[in-house]
Structure formats: C-alpha cells, structure tokens
Amino acid sequence: MFWNFLLIIFIVCAILCAVGFYRFVYFLSIGYGFAIVGGGITIMILSLANGWSGELTWLLVLQTLLFVIYGTRLSGFLLYREIKNAAYRKTLREATGNDKKLPIFVSITIWITVAILYTAQVSPVLFRFANGSTDSVIPVIGIIVSLAGIILESVADKQKSEQKKLNPEKVATEKLYKIVRCPNYFGEIVFWTGIFISGLTTYTGIGQWITAIAAYISIVYIMFNGAQRLEKRQMKRYGNDKEYNEYANSTPIIIPLLPIYHLNKQDPLVG
Incomplete structure (x- = not known):
C-alpha cells in the first residue's frame, strides 16, 4: 500500500x-x-x-x-x-x-x-x-482525458468572466453555458476521471482500489455539492426572473445531456 x-x-x-x-x-x-x-x-x-x-x-x-x-x-x-x-x-x-x-x-x-x-x-x-x-497506453488515455478537463475548465472560466464583464447582473448562459450550467465543475470531474483511468491497469490489492475509488467519488460529490450551493445562491438572486428560470429548467446543471436540471427543491411559483 x-x-x-x-x-x-x-x-x-x-x-x-x-x-x-x-x-x-x-x-x-x-x-x-x-x-x-x-x-x-x-x-x-x-x-x-x-x-x-x-x-x-x-x-x-x-x-x-x-x-x-x-x-x-x-x-x-x-x-x-x-x-x-x-x-x-x-x-x-x-x-x-x-x-x-x-x-x-x-x-x-x-x-x-x-x-x-x-x-x-x-x-x-x-x-x-x-x-x-x-504499460503506457491506459495512462496516456487518462492524460488525454485529464487534459480535456483542464481545457474545458479554462475555457468555461474565461467565458464566464467575459459574460459577467458585459452584464454583471446576469447569469452566464452563452457558449459552453448553453450546453451545461456548470461547465467548469464538469471539467473538474473530467480531469479527475482521467486521473482515475490512468491507474486502472496498476491498482493492486483492495487498499489501492479503495483509495482511488473513494477519492474519485469524493471529488464528484464535491462538484455536485458545489453546483447545488451555486444554484441555491442563483435561485435566491434570480428566482423571480422568468428568463433565468427558463434557462435553468432546460439546461442540465452539471453533466451535459444528462437531464438533471436542479439539485435543490424548486418553488413552484418560480420554477
């Protein structure tokens, strides 16, 4: 170990x-x-x-x-x-x-x-x-996946900053944010997915498997929890905004194409 x-x-x-x-x-x-x-x-x-x-x-x-x-x-x-x-x-x-x-x-x-x-x-x-x-094939695949995650995070952060600079009072909804509401958190998950993949052919014994799996599950949980807290703040600020609610109700919150739109209980008056 x-x-x-x-x-x-x-x-x-x-x-x-x-x-x-x-x-x-x-x-x-x-x-x-x-x-x-x-x-x-x-x-x-x-x-x-x-x-x-x-x-x-x-x-x-x-x-x-x-x-x-x-x-x-x-x-x-x-x-x-x-x-x-x-x-x-x-x-x-x-x-x-x-x-x-x-x-x-x-x-x-x-x-x-x-x-x-x-x-x-x-x-x-x-x-x-x-x-x-x-072996080097699997770790190289993992590196490519992780690099894709870094690029996704970087582009998402840049796009959000640009949109906030133009309109500080509006949630970012353009470019990557049209596909998923938290593309930076998704990029984080992709990065650590690559790290986990890179070790798939080397884990030896239950201790190594548990350590790697527990770390991966933890970071995924933390990203979902972060998205949940971000959504709660946005609901508090934009909950009565029709445009925001239409966007939030039709755009996956953290995983593209996965129809999970909310991680908080929605108020039927604003949802």
Whole structure:
C-alpha cells in the first residue's frame, strides 16, 4: 500500500493547503491547487529517487506536468479573481459567513481531512510507478482525458468572466453555458476521471482500489455539492426572473445531456 510514501505526500499537501487557516475557504480552493501541485511534484521526486520510472520517465514527467498545470491554473485563477473582482469578493464573503472564524479544532479537522483527500486524489500516479507497472497506453488515455478537463475548465472560466464583464447582473448562459450550467465543475470531474483511468491497469490489492475509488467519488460529490450551493445562491438572486428560470429548467446543471436540471427543491411559483 506504500503507507510511508503516502504519508510523505500527505505532509506536503497539508503544508501547502495550510493557507486555509488564514481563510477557511482556502482549504478547498487556493490551498487545493497548491496541494495538487505539491503532491504531483512529490510523486515525481519519490519515483526518481527510488528508480521506479525506468523507461517510463517521460510518462512520469507528463503526469507530473499535468498536476502542475492543473493546480497552478486553478489557484492562479482564484487568486486573480479574488484580487481583481470586487463583486466576487463580496459573494465569497457572503458564502463563507463574512470571513467568520471557525473554532480551531474545526479548522484542524477540515485541514487534516482535505489533506487526506488530496493525497488520495493524486495516489493513482504514485501507485502506477511504485507498483512498477510498464504499460503506457491506459495512462496516456487518462492524460488525454485529464487534459480535456483542464481545457474545458479554462475555457468555461474565461467565458464566464467575459459574460459577467458585459452584464454583471446576469447569469452566464452563452457558449459552453448553453450546453451545461456548470461547465467548469464538469471539467473538474473530467480531469479527475482521467486521473482515475490512468491507474486502472496498476491498482493492486483492495487498499489501492479503495483509495482511488473513494477519492474519485469524493471529488464528484464535491462538484455536485458545489453546483447545488451555486444554484441555491442563483435561485435566491434570480428566482423571480422568468428568463433565468427558463434557462435553468432546460439546461442540465452539471453533466451535459444528462437531464438533471436542479439539485435543490424548486418553488413552484418560480420554477
């Protein structure tokens, strides 16, 4: 199961997401991106130091680069949006209780929990090289899927920013947002689907399977929960807007083509 190496990755992830002690939402946002970058680089160092990569060093570099691109883009985008966008800062404060401080034991519990989650999320790459797997087709497919997820997230965030700049008082409904209401969350799911796929031919023993599956289910749940909370805020703000309701009632909320339109109970007066 390689508990000693998982512990090293956990420590790195915990250190990098400790920014959440400044503002607890950072445990799940900016610190999340930092932790994924750090976890990926740690796996590369461990693999090279232990001679695990062999002739697949190129694959190790590609998978590490994928984590670096993903985490850097995510944390960089969130930092830029918070610094430059006053409306977003206001929304963030409202969503997080106006920066209300959590009891320290609660913060520590969240910190340890998310550090464990981030460790599990990057674990498929650790398992591949620590297990000495030599196949490359499946991990390359996983990399392609994950790269598609990063591109989807990036394009969705850019399109939303552009639409909000033109009309701050309206929900983004154009381009990717015509297909699905939360394309950035869908992109996140696609990214981690690729990571999970990349380890399918290497998981050994029930421990590795449970770790990989639990991490994947957790991130999918978190994305659906995030979409649910976003919808709740939008319903509160736009619930009496006929155009918004027509859009929300006809556009899947998170998975394209899947007819799940709402994750919250709808008021029949506005639905």
